[in-house]
Amino acid sequence: MPELPEVERARSLIEAKALGRRIAGVDDADTWVCRPHAPGEIAAALTGATLVEAHRRGKAMWLDADDGPALGIHLGMAGRIVVDERRSERGWDRFTLRFEDGGSLALRDKRRLGRVVLAPDLSRLGTDAALVTRREFRERIGRGRAPVKARIMDQSRISGVGNLLADEALWRARLSPLREAGSLSAAELDELRRALRFATRRAMERGGVHTGDLIAQRRGGGRCPRCGAPLERSTVGGRTTWWCPVEQPSTPAG
Numbered sequence: 001m002p003e004l005p006e007v008e009r010a011r012s013l014i015e016a017k018a019l020g021r022r023i024a025g026v027d028d029a030d031t032w033v034c035r036p037h038a039p040g041e042i043a044a045a046l047t048g049a050t051l052v053e054a055h056r057r058g059k060a061m062w063l064d065a066d067d068g069p070a071l072g073i074h075l076g077m078a079g080r081i082v083v084d085e086r087r088s089e090r091g092w093d094r095f096t097l098r099f100e101d102g103g104s105l106a107l108r109d110k111r112r113l114g115r116v117v118l119a120p121d122l123s124r125l126g127t128d129a130a131l132v133t134r135r136e137f138r139e140r141i142g143r144g145r146a147p148v149k150a151r152i153m154d155q156s157r158i159s160g161v162g163n164l165l166a167d168e169a170l171w172r173a174r175l176s177p178l179r180e181a182g183s184l185s186a187a188e189l190d191e192l193r194r195a196l197r198f199a200t201r202r203a204m205e206r207g208g209v210h211t212g213d214l215i216a217q218r219r220g221g222g223r224c225p226r227c228g229a230p231l232e233r234s235t236v237g238g239r240t241t242w243w244c245p246v247e248q249p250s251t252p253a254g
Contacts, residue, residue: 002059002075002076002077002078002079002080002162003059003160003161003162003164003165003203003209004056004058004059004128004129004130004159004160004161004162004165004200005165005200005203005204005208005209006075006080006208006209007056007058007059007060007061007075007160008056008130008204009204009207009208010061010073010075010080010081011054011055011056011061013081013083014051014054014061014063014081014083014105015054017083017084018051018054018063018083018097018099018105019051019052019053019054020050020051020052021050021051021099021100021101021103022048022049022050022099022100022101023046023047023048023049023050023051023065023097023098023099023100024047024098024099024100025043025047025097025098026042026043026046026047026095026096026097026098027043027093027095027096027098028040028041028042028043028095028116030094030095030112032112033094033095033107033109033112033114033115033116034095034116034117035115035117036117037117037118041118042071042095042116042118045068045069045118046065046068046069046071046097048067049065049066049067049068050065050066050067051063051064051065051097052064052065052066056128057122057125057128057159057160058125058126058128058129058155058158058159058160058161059074059075059155059159059160059162060072060074060120060122060125060159061073061074061075062120062122069118069119070118070119070120071116071117071118072115072116072117072118072119072120073095073107073114073115073116074114074115074116074117075107075109075114076109076111076112076113076114076115077111077113078109078110078111078113079094079107079108079109079111079113079114080107080108080109081105081106081107081108082105082106082108083103083104083105083106084103084104085104085106087104087106088106088108090110092108092109092110093106093107093108094106094107094108094109094112094114094116095107095114095116124155124156125155125156125159126140126154126155126156126157126158126159127140127158127159128158128159128160129152129158129159129160129161129196129200130160130197130200132158132193134190134193136158137158137189137190137192137193138186138189138190140157140158141157141158141181141184141189141192142181142182142184142186142189143181143182144180144181144182145180145181145182146180146181146237147177147178147179147180147181147236147237148170148175148176148177148178148179148180148181148184148192149166149167149170149177149178149236149237149239149241150236150237151181152166152169152170152192152196153166153237153239160200161196162209163239163240163241164209164210164212164215164218165196165199165200165203165209165212166239166241167212167214167215167218167241167242167243168199168203168209168212168213168214168215169192169195169196169199170192170195170243170248171213171214171224171243171244171247171248172195172198172199172213172214173188173191173192173194173195173196174191174247174248175188175191175192175248176243176245176248176249176250177236177241177243177248178234178236178250179250179252183252184252185252188252199212213225214242217231217242218231218240218242220233222242224244224246224247226244226247227244227246227247229244229245229246229247231243231244231245232244232245
């Protein structure tokens with residue numbers, strides 16, 4: 001599933017190739033992807049407008065136009081943004097902005113789990129995980145009895161961390177995903193924040209969260225990339241979780 005790094009790459013693509021272009025038409029006929037809008041509603045709101053800014057918070061992305069409401073785009077499980085490409089022959093372009101210059105921007109989504117909505121509500125999203133300050137991170141993450149993995153994936157606490165990024169960051173910070181969030185020291189929380197920021201930047205550079213050092217070993221028989229110990233597997237916060245029991249002990253050090 002696209003996580004913060006993939007959404008940022010999509011936002012950057014839009015910023016580089018789609019801003020400043022005037023919308024001549026909109027294909028918003030897919031009522032599932034465009035729910036709750038009726039066919040033609042998004043087209044009526046945005047046709048004739050020019051895209052001026054592309055924003056992201058966590059996994060949420062939205063585009064501002066010079067006239068009309070913001071356009072929210074959620075990539076879903078397998079969606080991606082394509083600009084000025086030929087229309088998908090398999091019918092995977094679920095939503096398309098057509099520009100006056102003949103180009104286009106489309107949400108290409110094989111699984112049809114993406115979402116497009118006017119004036120998206122971002123009020124429930126926490127601070128972006130790539131921008132959260134040390135103080136904010138300590139206050140939002142280091143409390144309560146929930147497992148730390150579940151806490152950093154809570155989008156109302158910090159936004160943008162998904163399953164793979166969480167496992168990678170916790171492995172880098174040498175913290176068990178099972179540890180109660182409130183049991184982490186200030187130093188451990190600071191290290192987790194650093195690890196999360198590093199893992200995010202590395203994923204952006206490499207092309208996605210699937211490129212993380214731990215990720216290739218998240219399977220039966222997988223081993224810790226640092227010490228070689230067999231990885232353990234469980235379910236944390238409803239998500240399949242892998243970690244090194246040697247380097248990520250379930251009890252605090254000391």
